[in-house]
Amino acid sequence: MKHHTIIATDQRTDNTIELSTVPSKINIGLSACLAGHEVRYNGGHTQSRLCLDILSQHFTYKTFCPEVAAGFSTPRPTMRLTGNPNKPKLSFTTDDPVDLTNQLTDGFKDKLAQFESLDGYILMKNSPSCGLSRIKVYQENGYPHETKVSGLFANALQKQYPLMPIEEEGRLHDAKLFENFVLRVYxxxxxxxxxxxxxxxxxxxxxxxxxxxxxxxxxxxxxxxxxxxxxxxxxxxxxxxxxxxxxxxxxxxxxxxxxxxxxxxxxxxxxxxxxxxxxxxxxxxxxxxxxxxxxxxxxxxxxxxxxxxxxxxxxxxxxxxxxxxxxxxxxxxxxxx
Ligand code: SF4
Incomplete structure (x- = not known):
């Protein structure tokens, strides 16, 4: 990565001094739908102006959609988490009982190592794959368990990179959380x-x-x-x-x-x-x-x-x-x- 050196003049001595170096751009991960890629279940995207217009001045994005990487089609039926919140399973929200957990996790597990060079990650909220928190886990009675969890990809990402700053795009619209995320990335x-x-x-x-x-x-x-x-x-x-x-x-x-x-x-x-x-x-x-x-x-x-x-x-x-x-x-x- 290219680094720019900031040079200032010491006004007492007129000598130039090196204040600090900053990288030209920081590499972070981004849920592909937030980048405007049409990868959502309905064939659409959820383009983030904050990521594309503001942060892109300083960040470059590695975009990734775990569901597309796992071979799910676009469009596709909506999915949700079910069962034990400690080990949730992924399935379609239709009556089809097929367990999609392994298909999703097999699709991204070999890709996780590619994120090693990233300094942060911004995820799409409310997704059973990408949601960082508050994801519902549905029970047989049709109601969600009171315990909310991370999406399956978000969970694996956090486990692999426990110190990496990871945040949901939605939370970045709060000024304090936005500042804190950017500070942690740097x-x-x-x-x-x-x-x-x-x-x-x-x-x-x-x-x-x-x-x-x-x-x-x-x-x-x-x-x-x-x-x-x-x-x-x-x-x-x-x-x-x-x-x-x-x-x-x-x-x-x-x-x-x-x-x-x-x-x-x-x-x-x-x-x-x-x-x-x-x-x-x-x-x-x-x-x-x-x-x-x-x-x-x-x-x-x-x-x-x-x-x-x-x-x-x-x-x-x-x-x-x-x-x-x-x-x-x-x-x-x-x-x-
Ligand atoms: S939320 Fe994640 S899994 Fe869903 S479309 Fe966006 S990138 Fe793909």
């Missing part, structure tokens, strides 16, 4: 390229350091415990350490950051300007942070203000914090928070 990508590609203590510590404030905004305890995990590691087995870190790191990011935690994080970052800008300017920034906390201003306002001053007066350490640019600014995600 964090997953950064970990894979910055640490997993060449695992070393130095790379892991560098990654942890750059993600300090992202972690602080999501889960302060996780930031501390991950730091302790690295601090305690004497002559570590790097594979074990890296995997343990990655698991806890992705778990910490799994929920959107709260307004309260963002506020604390912004105030911490403001502390880096203590010696370099006049107290009145610092007070003005603090006032903007409080207005964000009160819901009067969006997150982008204090972030932009802080970045403005940090670009001039901040150290390379603080300027390179992923928190200040966790994903492309053009997505406008911090405008909605």
């Amino acid at each position: 964090a997953y990508h950064h970990f894979r390229t910055d640490v997993l590609a060449t695992p070393s203590m130095g790379n892991l510590i560098g990654f942890h350091s750059r993600y300090k404030y992202v972690l602080m905004a999501h889960d302060q305890n996780a930031y501390k415990s991950l730091g302790q995990l690295l601090g305690k590691a004497k002559k570590p087995d790097m594979t074990v350490l890296v995997n343990r870190y990655f698991e806890r790191f992705m778990l910490a990011l799994s929920k959107p950051a709260s307004k309260k935690n963002h506020t604390n994080t912004l105030l911490h970052i403001l502390g880096y300007l203590r010696k370099s800008i006049p107290s009145q300017a610092r007070q003005n920034i603090a006032d903007v942070i409080i207005k964000y906390n009160q819901g009067v201003l969006p997150l982008i306002t204090p972030l932009t203000l802080l970045k403005h001053y940090l670009d001039q007066y901040g150290s390379a350490y603080i300027r390179n914090q992923r928190y200040l640019a966790p994903y492309p600014e053009s997505l406008g995600l911090a405008n909605q928070l």
Whole structure:
């Protein structure tokens, strides 16, 4: 994957400095019907404008329809899950009792390995194959079991890639969930390229350091415990350490950051300007942070203000914090928070 290096000028020294590198595009998986492919049971699609018009500026898609891969025709009768929610079976919703589970799973099981290079996956909701959650499992009495499950493909995908950010397209219309998904996709990508590609203590510590404030905004305890995990590691087995870190790191990011935690994080970052800008300017920034906390201003306002001053007066350490640019600014995600 091509990476673009962002170069900035250190205004105190006039030297150019490397702030960070970002990939030109991130590869993620997408249910084929969301890409506009006519693969649904009725021969239609469920094209997603959000995926095709907005995210496609930064993501490239590997599209896949597990039902078509399994040889089901298009159009085809609708399908549903039945039986034990712990081991649901796939069948047509017609009276035909034939068990289609193996046909579907045999159709995608050899394909799962192809998704190894992806940094995330967006699935179509309500499908007995692709639905990530809340899929009904029908009982003999014709009513669904109270336990809802994942579709069969979504379940297998999650098992094969438990740390990969996977989300339903429908949930991405919620601004907080959308931001959290995109942030996790980039964090997953950064970990894979910055640490997993060449695992070393130095790379892991560098990654942890750059993600300090992202972690602080999501889960302060996780930031501390991950730091302790690295601090305690004497002559570590790097594979074990890296995997343990990655698991806890992705778990910490799994929920959107709260307004309260963002506020604390912004105030911490403001502390880096203590010696370099006049107290009145610092007070003005603090006032903007409080207005964000009160819901009067969006997150982008204090972030932009802080970045403005940090670009001039901040150290390379603080300027390179992923928190200040966790994903492309053009997505406008911090405008909605
Ligand atoms: S939801 Fe999944 S299985 Fe159904 S048409 Fe879309 S890609 Fe195919």
